[in-house]
Amino acid sequence: MRGLEDRVVLVTGGGSGVGRAIVDRFLDEGARLAxxxxxxxxxxSLESIGSKELVTVTGDVTSYADNERAVAAAVETFGRLDVLIGNVGMWDFSRNLVDLSPGELEAGFRDLFAVNVLGYLLGARAAAAALKRSRGAIILTLSNASFYPRGGGVLYTATKHAGLGLVRQLAYELAPEVRVNAVAPGAMATNLTGPKSLGLDRRQIKDIPIQEYLEKHSALERAIEPADYAGTYALLASSHDALTVTGTVFDISAAGTPHRAR
Structure with a gap:
């Protein structure tokens, strides 16, 4: 498969989980990555791949300067930027409103919105000029929690609903040069953590028996791996397969589908 031949793509949070699956899939399809x-x-771990088609930047998505450095690295190394994939996120481990103290609510709000919403905005702002020049695309990672309850707690769900608004607004603002879409995966076993302010920075979603739950209760009755989601990102990043798609969120979360009656 070489469907992304020479596409220049910047992935934030590409070191593990869905982000790493995107990196691996896109390299296989011929993309050049920052x-x-x-x-x-x-x-x-990324550098150990040893590919001349991959450049890494150490930085934080909540810093505009770091996002700007990443865009610059892509442009300086490969000559342009075609696609931004915003993929960094935090989970709140389904903390309910009444289970949060007022102090935790305030601090958790700041931390989760900084990563899950502001991080996307800063990345889009840093990349906007380069993407307009290339008539490129932005792809954000959202969640089934962008549409439904029970994908997380009140703070996480609020951030993912906010992400849905970002996709629609940015698709309007950046048209016609830049397409803006998102992918909404469901649960999977990764090292996704939560904010330190809620004492969740050392917990990982894979510590929960997610795979067992999916096998028993999802519509497809199978555990989901990050690589299972990467194909939708490849479709949206293509220079020819998704040219009419913008302002859209692809809900690919089999876990979010009610289990069929028996």
């Missing part, structure tokens, strides 16, 4: 990643071990 990755903005905060974790030094994940950066080292």
């Amino acid at each position: 990755v903005l990643e905060r974790d030094a071990d994940k950066v080292a």
Whole structure:
């Protein structure tokens, strides 16, 4: 498969989970990649791939300067930027409103919105000029929590609903040069963590028996791996397969589909 031949793509949070699955799939399809990643071990893992088609930038999506450096790295290394994939996120481990103290509510709001919403805005702002020049695309990672309850707690769900608004507004503002869409995966076992302000920075979603739940209760009765989601990103990043698609969120979360009656 070489459907992304020579497409220049910037992925934020590309060191693990869905982000790493995107990196692997896109390299296989011929893309050239820049990755903005905060974790030094994940950066080292990416660099161990040893591909001349991959450049890494160590930084934080909540910093505009770091987003700007990542865009510059893509343009300086590969000559342009065609696609921005915003993929960094935090989960709140389904903390309900009444289970949060007022202090936790305030701090958790700041932390989750900074990563899940502001991080996307800063990335889009840093990349906008380059993407307009290339008539490129933005793809954001959202969640089934962008549409439904029970995909997380009140704070996470609010951030993902906000992400839905970002897609629609940015698609309007950046048209006709830039297409803006999102992919909404469901649950999977990754090292997704939560904010330190809620004491969730050392927990990972894979510590919960997610795979067992999916096998028993999802419509497809199968566990989902990050690589299972990467194809939708490849479709939206294509220079020819999704040229009429903008302002759209693809809900690909089999786990969000009610289990059929028996």
